[in-house]
Amino acid sequence: MRYRNLSETLVELRKSRKMTQQELGNELGVTNKTISKWENGVFLPDITYLVAIADLYLISVDDLLRGTILLHNTDNTLKNTPKEKKRRHNRRVGTIIISILLVIDIFLIVFNTLNSNVDKTYRYTNIIALSIAGAILLFVEINRIAKAIDEAKRDKLKSSSKKSIKM
Numbered sequence: 001m002r003y004r005n006l007s008e009t010l011v012e013l014r015k016s017r018k019m020t021q022q023e024l025g026n027e028l029g030v031t032n033k034t035i036s037k038w039e040n041g042v043f044l045p046d047i048t049y050l051v052a053i054a055d056l057y058l059i060s061v062d063d064l065l066r067g068t069i070l071l072h073n074t075d076n077t078l079k080n081t082p083k084e085k086k087r088r089h090n091r092r093v094g095t096i097i098i099s100i101l102l103v104i105d106i107f108l109i110v111f112n113t114l115n116s117n118v119d120k121t122y123r124y125t126n127i128i129a130l131s132i133a134g135a136i137l138l139f140v141e142i143n144r145i146a147k148a149i150d151e152a153k154r155d156k157l158k159s160s161s162k163k164s165i166k167m
Contacts, residue, residue, distance in 0.1 A: 007041040105134040
């Protein structure tokens with residue numbers, strides 16, 4: 001069995017994440033020249049950097065040193081990019097906002113239904129408008145959940161069909 005050397009592994013991992021040497025250097029707190037020297041085999045990263053690199057790519061130090069990388073782990077590194085983290089955060093904030101609006105909508109429907117001082121026409125118009133708004137918000141939330149479930153199923157199928165490879 002042939003193992004890749006560390007410099008080849010570092011190049012493959014960085015490219016799988018679609019990072020430049022400068023971006024990787026910024027992540028690790030070193031210069032792009034240092035990354036270049038690691039990747040060209042001029043010298044090896046310090047042990048503390050090996051741990052940081054393995055954490056960054058979600059692999060073990062052993063896999064990093066041996067050049068053994070699980071495909072699903074390299075796919076997962078793409079999910080930890082700042083852009084993806086921001087997208088997940090925005091999704092969570094959107095879900096919270098929609099949930100709050102649904103609770104307010106339900107409260108207003110109940111309040112207008114029970115309030116006898118409000119004109120019947122106004123009350124029913126209000127209830128219909130609030131119900132439509134609630135239905136739209138509910139549809140958006142259900143659609144978002146369905147997409148998340150589909151994405152999770154796709155990820156599970158991908159990871160179960162991929163096998164460990166030796167780089």
